[in-house]
């Protein structure tokens with residue numbers, strides 16, 4: 469008896485397209501191309517430790533190709549997979565200073581703008597810690613065939629879709645196009661992402677707080693009060709919460725999405741606007757988190773409401789379970805920490 473495979477991400481995307489009778493298929497095609505890029509990056513990440521052995525000099529591998537840093541490799545992989553599809557007007561990446569215009573030799577006039585962090589948390593690669601790719605899709609809003617920076621400087625609330633691929637104990641893709649958050653696990657034996665986590669909902673309150681607490685002395689008083697709150701004993705709210713911090717945003721976020729909890733990367737004296745990037749990290753994850761029933765703020769402001777002013781803008785980030793983020797918002801506003809909820 470042949471085994472039943474389950475729903476591939478491609479079928480899931482096509483099914484979602486059928487729910488929109490006027491859809492042209494462009495969005496589905498775009499997502500499907502991204503899925504292929506994710507598989508190529510997965511293959512490289514899963515062999516990460518070997519590249520040094522294969523490319524002894526550090527300059528070339530056995531095929532005579534240049535050994536690239538994996539984040540550069542992931543960046544180029546996505547660009548090469550997406551630039552000739554005719555679906556995009558431009559791309560923006562954490563790895564590139566300016567937007568990438570679709571070269572003239574490729575079809576022009578794509579109606580989507582793709583922003584991505586090709587390999588977030590890449591400083592963890594050598595220690596075999598989970599890393600991820602994050603993407604965000606906006607509709608083109610400027611005139612003309614070519615995309616412009618303004619196509620990317622749109623609030624996160626206008627995203628058409630966002631998602632991430634986590635390269636962990638297994639490789640997973642999680643995405644939303646505004647109709648639920650769905651997770652797919654890569655079955656490497658057949659090379660397909662299969663639906664494993666339909667309609668993910670983040671618990672309203674968690675038991676985990678995730679923050680680089682080594683920065684405690686660099687935070688302002690209100691930020692310290694937020695961390696203190698999660699560590700204060702209180703039976704009614706299940707505190708103290710457990711501290712879990714991988715230092716790899718996609719991995720920290722993914723765990724909290726499934727288990728509940730809050731991830732924080734606040735501003736500090738060295739990073740007055742926080743460390744994480746609005747367009748490539750905070751906004752896409754905020755879109756996913758909200759769609760799963762959670763919340764995401766920079767402090768007093770909702771991440772999805774922020775009007776970006778520049779491509780590489782940074783933002784403080786408090787993201788996760790709705791009630792936990794509400795506590796952060798209150799304390800950051802200057803309210804006294806709730807004694808018990």
Ligand code: AHM
Pocket residue numbers: 562585587588589590591680715716717718733743
């Ligand atoms: P990167 O984009 O250079 O990889 O940096 C982003 C990473 C996130 O994955 C993670 O949440 C954060 O930086 C960790 O920073 P820190 O080491 O300061 O705690």
Ligand code: MG
Pocket residue numbers: 562585587588589749
């Ligand atoms: Mg990053």
